[in-house]
Amino acid sequence: MSTALIHGTVQVNGTTLAYTQAGPHKVRRRPVVFSHPLFFNRTQWYELMARYAQRGHPVYAYDHRGQGESVRAARKDLSVSTLTEDAAAFIEHFGLQGCHFVGASLGGFVGLWLAALRPDLVSTITAIGSSAEEEYTEYDTLVDHLTAHGTAGVVDPILNIMFSAWTLENNAALTTHWRAVVSSLDERIGDAAHGVITRPRIVEKLQDCPVSVLAIGGDDDHAYPGDISGKNIAKAVGHNGRHVTIEHAGHSAALEQPEVVARHLDEQFALIDGVLADRWDTAAQR
Template structure:
């Protein structure tokens, strides 16, 4: 991986594909890292896109950070700074869950950086399950993920994946079991976020909201219809997928993203 010193932190990232290709930036979910997009990265680099996939501060191989620097606004500023640091020009920005919160903030606040935004299993609203998620985040901050791994797997994957796809779920279960207490600080930043609905009014960036039919965290209409209505965008629902739709239905998501990208004029390079 490469690293970039941006916005007061150091972000780890991969940068693949032809330099002259239209850029796509992938932003991962809480509890994961950039490798959740390996399947999409492989597909889009083969198709001639330049693909950047990075780890958020305090996650993956990026630098640790204190709780006070893990709010969604700071993470969105990190993403903007990385885009500028890499000289990408305007890019497509794709985010799953936490990454979707960032995608929508960039669409609302930094249209100068984006060709389009895609929000996967995310929300433009404040956290509606705060009473349920706050104790979980507090436990993570005190003890790490091991004791609550079953709960995390239920939140992050759909019923079909959990029942029928051990080859997908087992490696991520092992990954999440190893997460230490610092992940709780990132989780608190996720759930204590502000609504973005008013900011998205009049959004000038094409927004696609992808929902999973088995999402236990942000089901429709939160993750699809509501985002599309707020941003003047479009939404789709992917069957047999939970909260990690980018992992659970890679081919279907890739097809939706291709159509979304194709509807946007290519940038002048």
């Protein structure tokens, strides 16, 4: 089973997105699409991509327009609505309809919007450290700084948003890597951040959602505490929604506790695929 990462760009919805893919050429399992948070990029998913590629899933991760290696974009073109249209076009371009969509923070916003507005494209949504509500924290000053200076002078506050106190104290290798990534961001990150904090709520549009939605929150998420990143999303979705909280994790649970997140993803995927990951492992070894 191939786990080699293949990198490329694709033109969809009037923009050019950078992406990475892995997995079998002949589809054996349902595709998985990963969508990253603000400040980070698609490389955060490589560990989980390898896991699911080895199990027979075609896996894809992409950078949002205006972030990572995707093309720059004007502020007016960086709304969550537009990013959702990008994700829909990406899924359609590669023929990934019916995929499992996994998003963190901003990527989770996109996933929830897909569940509400384009349920025909997805089978499950996992929103990690995300929200279906409007922004409740005053981030205007931070966005103004980012627009004028990039992340210079605010790297520590950003890391305190993105990681739990436990991770900052106990996982220097992880936080050192992402400190370098955050430190490299220029002024365009301010436009992307503006799109995040000005998003409208999606709560009402999630009611009676036909898609299975899993909301994962960290027990020390400073951006979206447990009710916002978990219970409120599941409640909005109704009988197709559920939520879990992960210990020793903040806003970036997929990076902070990847094995725990992966176990929850296994269960989420099994709701549709009809086979748990351990059963797939056994079958794959025969």
